[in-house]
Amino acid sequence: xxxxxxxxxxxxxxxxxxxxxxxxxxxxxxxxxxxxxxxxxxxxxxxxxxxxxxxxxxxxxxxxxxxxxxxxxxxxxxxxxxxxxxxxxxxxxxxxxxxxxxxxxxxxxxxxxxxxxxxxxxxxxxxxxxxxxxxxxxxxxxxxxxxxxxxxxxxxxxxxxxx
Amino acid sequence: xxxxxxxxxxxxxxxxxxxxxxxxxxxxxxxxxxxxxxxxxxxxxxxxxxxxxxxxxxxxxxxxxxxxxxxxxxxxxxxxxxxxxxxxxxxxxxxxxxxxxxxxxxxxxxxxxxxxxxxxxxxxxxxxxxxxxxxxxxxxxxxxxxxxxxxxxxxxxxxxxxx
Amino acid sequence: xxxxxxxxxxxxxxxxxxxxxxxxxxxxxxxxxxxxxxxxxxxxxxxxxxxxxxxxxxxxxxxxxxxxxxxxxxxxxxxxxxxxxxxxxxxxxxxxxxxxxxxxxxxxxxxxxxxxxxxxxxxxxxxxxxxxxxxxxxxxxxxxxxxxxxxxxxxxxxxxxxx
Amino acid sequence: xxxxxxxxxxxxxxxxxxxxxxxxxxxxxxxxxxxxxxxxxxxxxxxxxxxxxxxxxxxxxxxxxxxxxxxxxxxxxxxxxxxxxxxxxxxxxxxxxxxxxxxxxxxxxxxxxxxxxxxxxxxxxxxxxxxxxxxxxxxxxxxxxxxxxxxxxxxxxxxxxxx
Numbered sequence: 001x002x003x004x005x006x007x008x009x010x011x012x013x014x015x016x017x018x019x020x021x022x023x024x025x026x027x028x029x030x031x032x033x034x035x036x037x038x039x040x041x042x043x044x045x046x047x048x049x050x051x052x053x054x055x056x057x058x059x060x061x062x063x064x065x066x067x068x069x070x071x072x073x074x075x076x077x078x079x080x081x082x083x084x085x086x087x088x089x090x091x092x093x094x095x096x097x098x099x100x101x102x103x104x105x106x107x108x109x110x111x112x113x114x115x116x117x118x119x120x121x122x123x124x125x126x127x128x129x130x131x132x133x134x135x136x137x138x139x140x141x142x143x144x145x146x147x148x149x150x151x152x153x154x155x156x157x158x159x160x161x162x163x
Numbered sequence: 164x165x166x167x168x169x170x171x172x173x174x175x176x177x178x179x180x181x182x183x184x185x186x187x188x189x190x191x192x193x194x195x196x197x198x199x200x201x202x203x204x205x206x207x208x209x210x211x212x213x214x215x216x217x218x219x220x221x222x223x224x225x226x227x228x229x230x231x232x233x234x235x236x237x238x239x240x241x242x243x244x245x246x247x248x249x250x251x252x253x254x255x256x257x258x259x260x261x262x263x264x265x266x267x268x269x270x271x272x273x274x275x276x277x278x279x280x281x282x283x284x285x286x287x288x289x290x291x292x293x294x295x296x297x298x299x300x301x302x303x304x305x306x307x308x309x310x311x312x313x314x315x316x317x318x319x320x321x322x323x324x325x326x
Numbered sequence: 327x328x329x330x331x332x333x334x335x336x337x338x339x340x341x342x343x344x345x346x347x348x349x350x351x352x353x354x355x356x357x358x359x360x361x362x363x364x365x366x367x368x369x370x371x372x373x374x375x376x377x378x379x380x381x382x383x384x385x386x387x388x389x390x391x392x393x394x395x396x397x398x399x400x401x402x403x404x405x406x407x408x409x410x411x412x413x414x415x416x417x418x419x420x421x422x423x424x425x426x427x428x429x430x431x432x433x434x435x436x437x438x439x440x441x442x443x444x445x446x447x448x449x450x451x452x453x454x455x456x457x458x459x460x461x462x463x464x465x466x467x468x469x470x471x472x473x474x475x476x477x478x479x480x481x482x483x484x485x486x487x488x489x
Numbered sequence: 490x491x492x493x494x495x496x497x498x499x500x501x502x503x504x505x506x507x508x509x510x511x512x513x514x515x516x517x518x519x520x521x522x523x524x525x526x527x528x529x530x531x532x533x534x535x536x537x538x539x540x541x542x543x544x545x546x547x548x549x550x551x552x553x554x555x556x557x558x559x560x561x562x563x564x565x566x567x568x569x570x571x572x573x574x575x576x577x578x579x580x581x582x583x584x585x586x587x588x589x590x591x592x593x594x595x596x597x598x599x600x601x602x603x604x605x606x607x608x609x610x611x612x613x614x615x616x617x618x619x620x621x622x623x624x625x626x627x628x629x630x631x632x633x634x635x636x637x638x639x640x641x642x643x644x645x646x647x648x649x650x651x652x
Binding site: 164165166168199225227231236238239240241242243244245246247248254255258259 | 553567571574585
């Protein structure tokens with residue numbers, strides 16, 4: 001039976017310390033619920049930190065890899081999906097997640113937020129990038145949620161399920 | 164020999180009258196240079212208007228279609244590329260264009276601007292959406308250019324070639 | 327840590343009774359080893375039977391879906407990857423599997439065998455389609471293995487690991 | 490208005506001299522009709538020879554490239570579509586062609602023939618690989634045509650248009 005899959009997206013090489021700490025907490029909180037964590041699967045930034053959080057309590061991780069270069073794959077991925085699609089794989093990240101959390105902002109993340117909203121997927125922004133929040137709110141109010149810390153992300157997701 | 168290909172991206176159903184007028188002018192100016200116009204190939208919004216401009220003076224148009232539903236394809240496409248990739252095709256729009264012009268702002272366009280900048284492609288924003296301009300400028304200065312009207316887009320592209 | 331993923335490919339609507347029985351046994355044998363079963367995720371044919379076998383003993387199943395039409399998705403998929411890539415997703419099936427088993431022959435399966443061999447992936451043919459066997463053997467000897475029943479597939483896979 | 494697009498598929502590095510001669514003739518015959526030639530765009534084998542034939546009389550060529558490595562791109566491509574999809578791009582070759590000609594047989598070509606037939610696209614096999622012909626005929630009779638030399642391919646295509 002289909003498991004609940006939460007996608008955590010965010011910068012790779014450009015992730016801040018705060019993004020990485022948030023990602024670790026998110027990964028852990030997601031795994032605590034018995035949900036599957038989905039990321040871009042690479043061994044850097046938000047992807048790596050979120051998976052480290054999930055694996056710290058033995059959660060299940062899916063990584064949607066852009067290419068066949070396995071030296072860039074995180075060893076924390078349980079189920080690697082090797083797409084060889086380059087950045088076109090961003091659309092798969094989004095479509096395969098029940099809910100998308102953007103943990104920090106980078107160019108790849110922006111493409112994922114936009115593709116998610118275009119597909120009417122629920123997106124939770126966890127960032128203090130005020131301009132990003134204002135910008136996406138100017139494009140759509142529907143499906144867009146703002147959180148200030150990882151526990152608030154969990155609360156928002158649980159509220160979805162209650163309705 | 165490889166032709167110069169200019170991609171004009173922009174909203175479909177959500178395009179404003181101004182976006183469409185700009186797109187028409189852009190398509191015409193691109194065709195006047197003997198360049199190929201590349202769009203998302205559908206028969207609405209900026210895609211349709213840009214191709215109408217190009218075809219008004221017999222330019223060559225390439226449309227990168229998201230699906231196999233040919234009723235949504237513009238009759239102004241000379242060379243349709245049927246990807247059946249959904250929105251993942253946005254990455255192909257960007258990679259196949261020498262220069263990307265974002266004519267107006269929508270969720271799909273945002274994904275294309277972000278993917279283009281991530282791939283170090285030159286992007287010219289032709290929009291009065293101030294927040295969009297500020298937002299993308301906050302993410303990167305490199306490869307990002309701002310124009311206020313179609314002729315200015317042409318001037319920017321020609322300046323690239325002179326350097 | 328990366329799990330071992332075995333891809334079972336085969337006809338959907340066109341699967342024979344024998345293909346489906348083989349697929350069920352394969353799915354069960356794969357799950358018994360603690361390996362993950364990967365299929366095309368739809369609720370018909372070899373995909374559905376293989377997943378039924380795996381789930382009969384509580385194995386883990388990944389389905390790489392071609393589109394967003396969830397009415398065609400099998401309820402036996404634990405982790406659906408929604409690609410929206412149409413048949414282009416066949417390449418992902420192949421790249422994401424450590425070993426590919428072709429259980430029966432159909433046009434989609436032929437594309438997957440060919441893509442797998444082109445990517446130097448090990449492919450095991452479980453079919454009595456003599457012409458298919460001869461044809462693929464005429465194209466390459468490397469990476470191509472022939473089995474006559476599901477237990478033989480397992481034996482071949484285990485032999486790989488011993489070398 | 491949509492141009493007629495004929496896809497010529499065939500081996501790259503593994504093309505025989507005969508395949509290449511046939512491809513050259515095919516490219517020329519296609520261009521003589523004013524049709525667009527579509528290939529995989531690389532500078533080897535059947536792709537390169539077909540484009541050389543088309544360009545010998547100034548035909549228009551579209552190349553659907555698998556990756557961003559432009560050193561592998563043929564200089565005979567007029568309109569390169571940079572997919573960065575790896576072999577998943579084979580499905581785009583097929584969907585974007587009105588008719589597919591398989592000129593010789595290789596693993597990539599086999600995937601394209603199979604994907605084309607699965608999509609109910611007309612496929613013309615130009616090869617003396619008897620086993621390949623028999624194999625595909627065993628899978629489907631519909632949409633599959635056999636030619637022995639390039640002029641016969643043209644005749645078959647023209648017969649389609651007459652009906």
